[in-house]
Amino acid sequence: MSIFSEVTDKLSEFGYESNSTGFSFGTGYEQYEDFYIYPNFSTSYEKLTTNSAASTNLKKQEGDYFDSVIGYRLDYDKRNQKFKPTEGFRSSFLQSIPVISDDYAILNGYDYSKYYQFADTLDTSVSFYGRAITSLTGDDVRISKRLSIPGKRLRGFEMGKIGPKDGNDYVGGNYAVALNFSSSLPIFETMQNTDFKWFIDTGNVWGVDYSSTIAESSTIRSSSGVAINWYTPVGPLTFSLAQPITKDSTDKTQSLQFNLGTTF
Secondary structure, eight states, X not given: OEEEEEEEEEHHHHSEEEEEEEEXXXXXXXXXXXXXXXXXXXXXXXXXXXXXXXXXXXXXXXXXXXXXXXXXXXXXXXXXXXXXXXXEEEEEXXXXXXXXXXXXXXXXXXXXXXXXXXTTTEEEEEEEXXXXXXXXXXXXXXXXXXXXXXXXXXXXXOTTOXXXXXXXXXXXXXXXXXXXXXXXXXXXXXXXXXXXXXXXEEEEEEOOSSOSSSOOOOOOEEEEEEEEEEEETTEEEEEEEEEEEEOOTTOOEESEEEEESXXX
């Protein structure tokens, strides 16, 4: 079991701040060969505040919220190895279902990755990321629950800075999808603790349930670039340099990204 207290300060960039306190616990087990189930339960209390520049729609969501949620993830893992796989695939479905909530919204997600190796030196992968969140009561999905694409899934763009905008605020969407392709660069294969990858990322965020007046773009965002994963004793260090290929005029780009403790 874990007890958490999180503050998400997005007042200056997204028009709201979320202060959440609660606890969660979960477990995992192998039901069948290579098929795993990970159930979980969480309860939290959230205080949502907005600033004076926030849109009218966001200001309506200001207040206190209670959530009690059960969830699970089904994971079918046929990779040949968990660290730097070269063959096989991994398929995961997740769902988060509200039990008691001040705004009932159900989250569904699916992830798929397929790995290939050519000529014993060229490792490639193709992956899909999809999320959908829907209100079960017809109410608006809370701003802090709305979806964006993780930074490692759409490099070259600032995280949370694509998709629907309500005034000056990026409000995320009810749907988020990304498709990724990456390939190793074998000219650096002698460096055992470092991976060099060339990648193409594509994705989009859309769906605004609380207003029909907010403009949405059907533009598929895409980028290409190189990433370096450096495996150190304190964890992986990851750098990426990406150039957007297609974007919307309201998107915020970010060519250079750095992460500690995770890989692309």
